[in-house]
Amino acid sequence: MDFKSLKKILSEAKSFSVFGHINPDGDSIGALLSTRIIAMSLGAKDIKLYSRDGVPDNFMFLPGAELIEKKAADGAPPADVAILVDCGGPKRIGDELLPLLKSSPFVVVIDHHVTNGGFGNLNIIDSNAASTCEILAKFIEAENIGMPLELAQCLYTGIMYDTGRFLHSNTTPEVFRICADLVARGANPHEIAVNVFNRRRFERLKLLGYSLVNMKTAEDNAVSWSVADRKTYEELGAEDEDSDGIVETLGAYKGCEAHISFSESKDGRARVSMRSSGRIDVGAICAKFGGGGHKFAAGIRMDGPLSLVEQKVVAEVCAAARALKNTEGRDD
Ligand code: 5GP
Numbered sequence: 252m253d254f255k256s257l258k259k260i261l262s263e264a265k266s267f268s269v270f271g272h273i274n275p276d277g278d279s280i281g282a283l284l285s286t287r288i289i290a291m292s293l294g295a296k297d298i299k300l301y302s303r304d305g306v307p308d309n310f311m312f313l314p315g316a317e318l319i320e321k322k323a324a325d326g327a328p329p330a331d332v333a334i335l336v337d338c339g340g341p342k343r344i345g346d347e348l349l350p351l352l353k354s355s356p357f358v359v360v361i362d363h364h365v366t367n368g369g370f371g372n373l374n375i376i377d378s379n380a381a382s383t384c385e386i387l388a389k390f391i392e393a394e395n396i397g398m399p400l401e402l403a404q405c406l407y408t409g410i411m412y413d414t415g416r417f418l419h420s421n422t423t424p425e426v427f428r429i430c431a432d433l434v435a436r437g438a439n440p441h442e443i444a445v446n447v448f449n450r451r452r453f454e455r456l457k458l459l460g461y462s463l464v465n466m467k468t469a470e471d472n473a474v475s476w477s478v479a480d481r482k483t484y485e486e487l488g489a490e491d492e493d494s495d496g497i498v499e500t501l502g503a504y505k506g507c508e509a510h511i512s513f514s515e516s517k518d519g520r521a522r523v524s525m526r527s528s529g530r531i532d533v534g535a536i537c538a539k540f541g542g543g544g545h546k547f548a549a550g551i552r553m554d555g556p557l558s559l560v561e562q563k564v565v566a567e568v569c570a571a572a573r574a575l576k577n578t579e580g581r582d583d
């Protein structure tokens with residue numbers, strides 16, 4: 252990875268727009284805030300942070316979270332450099348922000364998605380990294396940039412989040428080495444975990460309960476999924492972002508190979524979140540529907556109706572589960 256060029260750009264350009272992805276997670280928010288702190292320590296003064304869907308409540312405790320904007324101010328001048336963090340493609344920042352991205356003459360991409368083909372003028376992409384925050388931590392280490400407490404907190408949050416609290420198969424020795432260092436510099440694992448995962452609104456817990464009670468399964472439990480349409484959200488008083496994390500809980504089911512959460516967003520589009528227990532490549536399945544992500548954690552945004560999306564996507568995942576079973580059969 253060309254860390255030298257990244258340092259040069261962060262040190263020399265005058266103004267920056269930094270973009271995270273829609274439906275932001277801990278890695279997107281952590282990477283946005285970390286990029287600002289790093290750029291400032293290299294002398295940058297004019298840095299704007301954008302997240303189309305704002306900052307979910309549970310990440311508002313992070314230092315600088317209140318600086319993240321949903322859209323550009325009217326007549327905002329283009330920045331010298333646009334930086335996209337944790338975005339597998341330019342559309343991941345949200346269509347509303349694309350004109351702002353296009354107004355910048357130079358684009359930097361910092362990402363860890365395997366589906367990222369490198370669409371920037373400078374691409375810092377490592378699909379072996381568990382998170383974008385891990386790449387940023389390595390950059391800081393390689394280029395001897397300072398690590399204030401605020402930066403350690405943001406980076407730890409992103410790394411911890413994208414490893415599913417150090418549960419996913421991307422939890423490498425490197426992840427623990429970097430996190431040990433971040434904790435030594437003051438990041439507090441207990442405080443961060445409580446802020447990110449506990450302190451939930453009751454409406455969110457009700458949506459999780461609804462999803463578990465109404466969980467569907469197929470292929471001898473190899474595939475499990477849940478569906479929440481607009482009506483359900485409204486009845487429960489839940490928000491779009493409350494669907495985060497549901498899919499992970501479905502994966503607790505014994506025998507489950509792939510699990511999916513379907514939800515109808517406020518904008519009427521279907522949000523599909525998919526996870527694999529390690530044998531089905533759900534990234535490839537999502538890519539077939541125009542989505543993407545990683546091999547074992549991926550997603551799709553699709554136009555509805557939700558029931559049709561459910562039918563088509565579940566059929567594809569069931570076919571993959573059957574193929575897996577047939578392969579196993581031949582091994583016997
Ligand atoms: P989640 O299900 O948590 O929203 O997303 C899981 C992973 O898949 C994340 O790495 C996310 O960036 C990626 N992902 C989710 N939805 C999409 C999508 O519509 N397109 C692409 N390219 N990636 C997605």
Ligand code: MN
Pocket residue numbers: 278279337363381382383413
């Ligand atoms: Mn990520």
